Amino acid sequence: MKTFLRKSLKKQKTSILFQMILGFSLILIIVIPLNNYISYQVSSKVLMDKTTKYLLDSVIQLSGKVDTMLGEYDHLSLRIALxxxxxxxxxxxxxxxxxxxxxxxxxxxxxxxxxxxxxxxxxxxxxxxxxxxxxxxxxxxxxx
Incomplete structure (x- = not known):
């Protein structure tokens, strides 16, 4: 009977160890890719927003510079023409x-x-x- 209990406990230990390994493996297999996917989506959205803001600021700055240069050309042409x-x-x-x-x-x-x-x-x-x-x-x- 003692041997039967020992074998039964050994099977339970093995099955509990197996269950823990299987559980952690499933958690890692599911959680890590899900975390990577969510991180990628959030990072790409933040990067797109920052790039859009940077480009918009560049266009606004360039527009101001072009307006200033056109004003200078206009002033110079009027000064010469008059x-x-x-x-x-x-x-x-x-x-x-x-x-x-x-x-x-x-x-x-x-x-x-x-x-x-x-x-x-x-x-x-x-x-x-x-x-x-x-x-x-x-x-x-x-x-x-």
């Missing part, structure tokens, strides 16, 4: 070739003096109403 020497050059552009050539140098001087406002401009064209190009200036880009 300069009295430019107005005189435009009025007299069809009359005398010699004075026109002299005025080109004067225009370049005006443009170069006005360039301190906007250092990124490289090329400037001056057009009249009929679409004829009167003046073309290739300027060196000023490095900051």
């Amino acid at each position: 300069h009295p020497a430019v107005q005189t050059y435009l009025k007299n552009s069809n009359h005398n070739r010699f004075s026109k050539k002299l005025s080109v140098y004067e225009l370049q001087k005006i443009i170069h003096m006005s360039r301190h406002i906007l250092k990124t401009i490289c090329k400037l064209n001056l057009w009249i109403i009929r679409g004829k190009k009167l003046f073309y200036s290739l300027l060196k880009k000023i490095q900051y």
